[in-house]
Amino acid sequence: DAKTTQPPSMDCAEGRAANLPCNHSTISGNEYVYWYRQIHSQGPQYIIHGLKNNETNEMASLIITEDRKSSTLILPHATLRDTAVYYCIVRVRNDYKLSFGAGTTVTVRA
């Protein structure tokens, strides 16, 4: 599977947009980009996923570059409850396994 690279930590201001980067330079054409987050001592929560087009749902937006080598998760208006570890995962279309890296620890500050 293609690997992802994320910054280990980020601070964000409450009420502002939070932009979380992810590099996946070896991604192949049949691999999706998934984003999950894990709030302390809970199971991961699904956020969004995409293949090559930008995606938006009630939680976030996912922007994938045209060459698909990187993506950005955007939380439009960060709140204190968005403090969590965010995982960017690349998954092969017909292999349902998810491989979790270290993720980005996002701290939203008032």
Added chain:
Amino acid sequence: GAVVSQHPSRVICKSGTSVKIECRSLDFQATTMFWYRQFPKQSLMLMATSNEGSKATYEQGVEKDKFLINHASLTLSTLTVTSAHPEDSSFYICSARDPLWDTQYFGPGTRLTVL
């Protein structure tokens, strides 16, 4: 999003006993479920893939005789930690794949402490 439950949320047991953890998909049928383990300050590690009606597939280094997995229905998978020891103390998390959305949804996790 879809709902996946786990029971119990927390369990404390004595060394040498067995512990069963249940994972249920509440609003969709899951032909595939997964079991993960997470040690403090570490990321999730996949232990095994559970397919309804067939034997589980274990990741390298995971003892299948120690971590028994049963996926008897489309909404229930169980993980039994047999002859638990203190080093098995961990946070165990299941997930279920919703085939309609091709997405895994995770349970809230089970904190196992072996004394």
